[in-house]
Amino acid sequence: MDKRWIRDGQVMDKRWTRDGQEMDKRWTRDGQEMDKRWTSGNTGLVGGSVPVFDEVVISTSLMSNIESVDELSGVVVCQAGCVLETIDQHLEQFGFMMPLDLGAKGSCHIGGNVATNAGGLRLLRYGSLQGSVLGLEAVTADGTVLDCMSSLRKDNTGYHIKNLLIGSEGTLGIITKVAILCPVRPQAISLALLSLDSFSTALATACRAKSMLGEILSSCEFIDASSMECVTKNLNLVCPVAAANCYLLLETSGSNGEHDQAKLEAFLERSMEESGVQDGTLASEPSRMSKIWQLRERLAEALLLEGYVFKQDISLPLTEYYALVEKTRLHLGNKVSRCCGYGHLGDGNLHLNITVPHYSHEVARMLEPWLWEQVAACRGSISAEHGLGFKKRNDIHFSKAASAVALMQQIKKLMDPKAILNPYKCIPDIY
Amino acid sequence: MDKRWIRDGQVMDKRWTRDGQEMDKRWTRDGQEMDKRWTSGNTGLVGGSVPVFDEVVISTSLMSNIESVDELSGVVVCQAGCVLETIDQHLEQFGFMMPLDLGAKGSCHIGGNVATNAGGLRLLRYGSLQGSVLGLEAVTADGTVLDCMSSLRKDNTGYHIKNLLIGSEGTLGIITKVAILCPVRPQAISLALLSLDSFSTALATACRAKSMLGEILSSCEFIDASSMECVTKNLNLVCPVAAANCYLLLETSGSNGEHDQAKLEAFLERSMEESGVQDGTLASEPSRMSKIWQLRERLAEALLLEGYVFKQDISLPLTEYYALVEKTRLHLGNKVSRCCGYGHLGDGNLHLNITVPHYSHEVARMLEPWLWEQVAACRGSISAEHGLGFKKRNDIHFSKAASAVALMQQIKKLMDPKAILNPYKCIPDIY
Incomplete structure (x- = not known):
């Protein structure tokens, strides 16, 4: 493989970084409408779902059945092509929610989320997919349907092979079905936006939030002055707190709105006593919260401008x-x-x-x-x-020890000896 | 292997089922004091850490250093031989707690907990070790130190190999070190014990607890009449609620005691309206809670009598x-x-x-x-x-599909071709 493909990025980079726009155009000219998405929702940033040389593209977008929701345990079983937001909307009637939430929720597929071990905005509260995915089904390189479908929270019968598939970026198998444990949908959500003089104040405030808001803290997002300037200026949005060096967006989700508000107010009162905390606003009315969330969620869009x-x-x-x-x-x-x-x-x-x-x-x-x-x-x-x-x-190698990379390569060779699953991805070229 | 070893259980079973007592006696005669424990704390029920034929026993009990606690993120890094309760006690000064709690906490080792993907009393709230373990180090069959030590909540660089080791029962590597994400220690804990006319009432009540107590529910334990009779009669304990067919023990843990009590009272008031809920008691005073917990925690001991x-x-x-x-x-x-x-x-x-x-x-x-x-x-x-x-x-095969068992065996052969790691365990004899 030619390294120039990743460094000499003019063409390639354009195809990847603009939320897949360029790629979509190119592929839909010849293909069916469903070809707009490959492998999964195609919303990643590292070209993990983009064909580069000689790949065959497999779309899971017609595998979009939500098979079951267990109203007692909160476990949803669905096919890989279900869009994250669609599953979440479906769960609403049962009082549950998806444990993950991303900016791309309206188009990303659950199969891709699991294949990339997607994190998102609420990992802080609901944990990673390594914990939430209870079972999965995948098709491996030799066509075997690997059945690791379980809907049980506790199952220690042999190796947790499903966890090896989670985050393997489609290189060990094509995920076709998943069972996910879903938390109870909160009764009340509140949002606070704070402006702060420095990152160290932001960090201290975030730690205070973790301690004082404890079990109801569902998001703790940081925005620096330059990001805030970008999103407000480029998208003509209004920041409801005084301009400062840093901003913290804190979300709480709980089963009792009054209790949550009381905790949040106590936290804000305590925080405002600190000299570094310059301004703050609290919202629990959906349209106001949505306006504040836009300052964070539309940042990627603002930067592109x-x-x-x-x-x-x-x-x-x-x-x-x-x-x-x-x-x-x-x-x-x-x-x-x-x-x-x-x-x-x-x-x-x-x-x-x-x-x-x-x-x-x-x-x-x-x-x-x-x-x-x-x-x-x-x-x-x-x-x-x-x-x-x-x-x-x-x-x-900048993030993984040689011993772990070597084992990873051995597992890849074992499960996909001809390297036909998502080739040129995830696994390094030089061993 | 002779199947009689597992079915014709008189001798073998004695050695396994009485919390390792018989085994301990036999092995400490010739060995040092530290030989009292093998591999890990030796508290499992399936003979996973018991030598049966020609095994070499490796003790990790001297690897008992807690290396670090990150006061910002709540990540503890410790060696495999640390006793679960010791780590939890150490975390108290930093305002954190271990995400798992078991009856055997006073003697089980964290390495064994991770190797068996231990669940325990509070998995309901804090999730499984597949989610809580952020990094681990293990020695594989060829002596390689497999370095998967990370202390990051989000790290999607390659396969999540550590998750394959979690729950592999020591058959893929000997875990030597772990990094675990620890939740904030709750400010307040309360306990409710209910007596109920039937399992279906118990299930409906548990679902109501999940919905009304939401984020503060930290335990939901079930005890049937026969178990309750056994623990009260054999250990001379008192059950503080009226005798019934079923009992539910519900624990809440939160950051604000008053809020938790209010939620719990609302839940109990609502539950007592149901005809099947016969009696209930609420405790938040530590000694009273401890007395109630004994009814659940000392059940194994009572049965042995x-x-x-x-x-x-x-x-x-x-x-x-x-x-x-x-x-x-x-x-x-x-x-x-x-x-x-x-x-x-x-x-x-x-x-x-x-x-x-x-x-x-x-x-x-x-x-x-x-x-x-x-x-x-x-x-x-x-x-x-x-x-x-x-x-x-x-x-x-009663719990895992053939495709998953076959892959599990291939991975075992890849990582431990001579089958020297915890032999005769976890992997089936006949392929």
């Missing part, structure tokens, strides 16, 4: 979380229009974004592998949510 | 949960002294116990495979928490 975006999805120890944004800003200097950071502070997941008017080789070269070296130095992860896909597979 | 106990640890769909106890009671008739059921109703985990004055071949033959057939018929699991170990490994 500035030209080309280098999007990075990384995990870091909390103490290093924002230092990396500042370091990257210094490193790139005036070569870029914007270098900003936002993300799921509650679980250490940073979305580092760099905008330039047009794709720049120079910036690309300055970013990688420099950024991966910074991430590796503090034992972070070069891909928090989106997997390795095509773009990052040869950078795996 | 009746002679020999056939202990079964199974998972079932909630609608079948108690029907199996009644069916087994009918099936065994007057061949046994007692056939009772209790367990983690919240996650479908039933502990079915049968007592006889002395070990009985006839009862053993009546129980297996009859019981596994019943479990398989409703898609339950023949081992919810304790794994397959030595005793159940050849019964794996």
Whole structure:
């Protein structure tokens, strides 16, 4: 394989980074309407579901049956092609909800979510898919239907093979069905937006939220000043709190609205006593909450309006979380229009974004592998949510020890000796 | 291998079922004091950590360092030989707690917990170890130190190999170190004990608890009349509610005691309106709660006083949960002294116990495979928490599809070609 495909990114990058737009156009010209999506919903950032050389594309979008919802246990069984939001809407009538929520929920498929171990906005509260997926069915490289379908919360009979499939990016099998444990849908949701003088105040406030809001905290999102400026200016949105260096968006979900409000008010009162907390607003009315959420959820869209975006999805120890944004800003200097950071502070997941008017080789070269070296130095992860896909597979050693990579390659050879499942993805070229 | 080792159980069974007492005696005669425990804490029920033929025993009990606690993220990193309760006590000063809690917490090792994917009393609230374990280190069959140590909540760089090790019962590697995500320690804990006329009332009440107590429900335990009679009579304990066919023990843990009490009272008021709910008591004073918990936690001890106990640890769909106890009671008739059921109703985990004055071949033959057939018929699991170990490994097909068993065997051959890691365990003999 030619490394130029991942570094010399002009064409390839365009095809991947604009939410799949370019790709969709190209493939739907010759194909059926259903060809708009490949493998799964095609919403990832690392080219994990994009054909690059000689691949055969398999669509699961017609496998969209929700087979059952167990009203007692809250377990939903559905086919891989179900759209995340559709399943969540279906669960509403039974009083349950999907344990994961992403910006792409309206188009991403549950099969792809499971194949990439998708995280999202509420992992903080409801945990990862490694915990929520109780069973799955997949078709392996030799055509075997691998039946790991269980709907039980506790089942210790042999190896947890399903967990190996979760996050394997389609390289060990094509997931066709899943059983997912769903939490009870909250009776009340509230949202607070705070403006803060520094990242250290944001971190202290997030820790206070974890302690004072405990079991009702369902989201803890961080937005820096540059991100906030981008989303308000480019999309003409209004930020309801005073401008500051940092912002925290805290969501609570619980079974008793009055209790939640009381906890949130006590938390806000206590927080406002801190000199670094500059302003705050509280919302529980759906339309107001939706307006505030837009400041976070539409950030990716706002950044795209500035030209080309280098999007990075990384995990870091909390103490290093924002230092990396500042370091990257210094490193790139005036070569870029914007270098900003936002993300799921509650679980250490940073979305580092760099905008330039047009794709720049120079910036690309300055970013990688420099950024991966910074991430590796503090034992972070070069891909928090989106997997390795095509773009990052040869950078795996920045986040995984050689012993783990070697075993991963052996398992791939065992389960897919001819490398026909999602080839050129996830597994590094050079062993 | 001779099947008589697992069926003709007189000697072997004695060595396994009495909490390892017999085994401990035998092995400590020649060994050092530390030899009292093998592999891990040796608290399992299926002989998973008991040497049977020619095994070399490796103790991890000197690997008992708690290496770090991240006060921001709540991640604890510790060696495999740490005792579960010791880690939990250490976490208290930082305001965190271990996400799992078992009856054997005072002696079981965290390495063994992870190797067997232990569940326990609070899985309902805090999820499984597949979700809580963020990283692990293990020594594989060829002596490689497999480094999957990560302390990040989100890390999608390659296969989640650590999840394959979790629950592999020591057959793929010896776990030496783990990183575990720990929840915030609750500020307040309350306990309710209800007596109910039938299992269907118990199930409806458990569902109501899930809905009305939502995020604060931390335990939902079921005890039948026979179990309650056994624990109160044999251990001279007092049950504080009126005698009935079933009992439910509900625990709440939260960040605000007043809110939790209010939720619990509303739930109890609503429940007492139901004709099937006969009596109830609420406790939040530690000594009173401890007395109530004893009714559940000392059940295993109480049963042992009746002679020999056939202990079964199974998972079932909630609608079948108690029907199996009644069916087994009918099936065994007057061949046994007692056939009772209790367990983690919240996650479908039933502990079915049968007592006889002395070990009985006839009862053993009546129980297996009859019981596994019943479990398989409703898609339950023949081992919810304790794994397959030595005793159940050849019964794996009752809970796992052939395709999954075949892949499991291939992975075992790949990672341990000479079958030197915990031999004769977990993997079935006949392929």
